[in-house]
Amino acid sequence: MNATTGHGVRRRTTVAAVIIMIVLVAFVVRLFDIQVVRADDHMADAQSVGNFVGGATLPGVRGSIVDDKGQVLASTTVRYNAAIDPSLAHNVSRLDDEGDSYVETWGRIAERIGDVVGIEGVEVEKVAEDAIANNPDAEYISLKKGLSTEQYRELLEIDAPMLILEPQKSRSYPNGAVGANLVGFTGADDEPLAGYELLENACLESTDGKITYQRSADAGVRIPGTTTETPAQDGGTLNLTIDTDLSWYLLQMLKEEVETQNAQAGSIMVADVKTGEIKAAVDYPTLDPNTPGETDADNRGAKALTRSFEPGSTFKAITAATVLDQGAATPLTEIRASGYEQFPNGAAVGDSFMHPEYRYTVTGALIDSSNVALSKIGELVPDQTRYDYLEKFGVGQKSPIDFG
Template sequence: MKLFNRSTSKNSVTKKAKPFIKWRFTVVCIFILLGFFGLIARAAYIQVLEPGRLIQEGDARSLRTKLMPSARGIISDRNGEQLAVSVPVQAVFANPAEIFKHGGLSDVERWHALADVLDLDRTWLLHELETKKNRRFIYLARQVSPAMANYVHKLKLPGIGLKDESRRFYPSGEVSAHLLGFTGIDGHGLDGVEKTYDGWLTGEPGRRTVRKDRYGRVVENISQKNRQPGKPLQLSIDQRIQAVAYRAAKEGVMDIPATSVSIAISDVRTGEILAMVNAPSFNPNNRNDRQPYKMRNRVITDTFEPGSTVKPFVVYTAMKHGIANEHTLIAIPQSKHFRVGSKVITDVSRVEPLATVQRILQKSSNIGVTKLSLAMPVDYILDTYRKVGFDEPSGINLIGETTGHFPNRYRWSDIERATLAYGYGLSLTPIQLLHAYTTLGAYGIKRPLSILKTERVVPGEQVLDPAIVKKVLLMIESVTDKKGGGGGWRAAVPGYRVGVKTGTAKKAIAGGYGDDYFSYTVGVAPISNPRLAIVVMVNEPKGKVFYGGAVAAPILSKVLGSALQILNVPPDADTLHKVDLDKGV
């Protein structure tokens, strides 16, 4: 008992309290205050001096911007008929991260159904989603039809969504494909009018910015910018004439047959293009039909030696400089051969021993225009060629237009001067040749050609003497006179006075000329009061008949006759057919 009491007394001994150390307390307080002021300083720095970065990071987690695509501008013809419109479609996209968050690809049948409706390989689709499971957005299909989009929506697959888009649709199909061009998957023009005027046709998409919570719910509307639709574009094309021209070109390719046929028509009073077609063509609504050889707009891209179609300008030049007039007689060898240096120039048709310049044009005499060319400086002819636009673009302002080759040399041999007079030694595009005859039909007033409907007529520049031009127009009218032996009589249009010039030229190849031909006919109508100019080019006509007067002239007659009737141009065949050239028109 004593032992217990002794132990208890020892444990109950009061321990001495530890002494208070003031400097330690002071150090601790200082560190606490430093930390507190550091936090305040850091908070002030973040909140006041540099708030942008954190705000940006916060917004990146919560702000979402939704684009609202705008419609591309409508393209229409001169009468308001729609040639290109934008239709609403949708894109199908996948969020692989969301897909694998909600069960992945376990329901294989539904995923196979998705692949089937989107015309995708089943194995490829599953593999694509599996390998990109950490991605949050991938496109599966673009510009799908409303019916397909509705089917995808009904599948109710997790992570699969729809996005609004627009798709370009061309009601005229292959008829105006080369002229209009087409757009890419992103809605921007890739060719033709669509590319040339892409900035005008493309609108500004709208933007809606919202704040979302962690569950994707919209909690705040931040801002909204309204969409600005693209501006409409009205072309100078008359779709009625365009359709007639394309049908004739397509029939020509099959009936002649030929590699291609190109046709362009202009209004000589304004320079507006009323039709521009090529056959074969392609369907711009079908991406699988876009083959390179079909897609080239040959009217503005293909160059050729113009052959006899330049002879009216040689005759004009000779008359302009007093080398010849409408009564001048030119001696033509009856052998149909004429030697120039070491070369021999040949006429296809027999011409009288003494022929007027009108007869030379009517029979397309190479010898006749050669003698005119050799009788004057070559600069006279080159100057006329320049004035009618053989050395420059037509002014049509379409992507892809070329300008051919215009000779530029200081020394000319006699044979070079001779061939220059009947269309060899230079090259043109069909649109350049049409531009020249548009100037001829406007009595020598040169205007740039236009693919847009003009609000007012461009005054133009008087580059040719109108009195002489009127005489030349009467001369080329005789080319369609069958009784008089005109080489282009197949281009005649019943009820109308038509002036044309046919041409045929071998295709140039490396080192010379091959066995293929360009055949063409170009003309103006009606001669009493010119309204239309037209060019028809047949590329590589097959068979024994290949001259322009045989293969291109009938096409011109068919198209020109329909165009004159569509435009309600009054017939003028009852007017005086032959006018004394001394009196003019």
């Protein structure tokens, strides 16, 4: 071989090597672009075709409402119903952990389902067979109701295409009408409709989670090792200041009194004077939140907190407190008052019963709830002082209890 030929061979070899290197680099760049740079785009495209991605919902649980001692006023349970699609009750192609295919028989799948729900495998098969016998086009037949979350997850792991799983959320109010006017109620799927169920929904509401996994494009078989889980977020617990036992007692007493007086309705509210906490806010008529539709809409709310009414004799206690706090009188200070009097400013004031002039003390005027005597006691301090004290008592201000 002469020198010229040798140089030609080396040149061609070098050119070929360079071309091969360019091709390899191009493949590497393209692979990097597919698997790293544009991986999300390609994954989205793949998921949009066929059943590449499968999954199931993990229902979150709505938070509980409890009283001041932690006694449950409202809670949610989640149970699951299992059904079979008889048209899909047949053998299933699977992939093992090594990616090799195999067939799991319908009989074996039925046994696995039966082990979870407490039914013999042959009975599971019979449910599907009977459904088809009765209706060749059947696609749904109930198998088992009221399954737990643990059973639900075990059934998901079986990955049986003929198995239909349906979550059922149930909101319950164990104390019935006690505190119901405050607690409120929910509708279908835990939708808040009234009371603190609605007002504090941001605290109580839950967020569902999800289990996702990849399926093969050809047979729709779950690919081992591809399962991911987004946990469900349960709702928070709402702790009210209500005393359930006190509320129960007051509700019985109020019901009796409303019926005795042949009244349209009644309300009782009890507050802790040291903390300002509402320990009871009871209305009658009221509702059972387990069956709110059985109660007239006008009686489903908390009238004790939403209804406007004249404060009436409650102002007498405020008047007496103002005068005593200012030192303008003592509990034994005497005030003369008749059953009806005309005041210098033109106002006419009368008591609930006619009587001659009495020598009231401040204490006695409160006991008799004398309008005339308390009006005179109020005059012992300037008008501006009374106004200032009314403001301090919160008169004219909106309650911090934001109840509708």
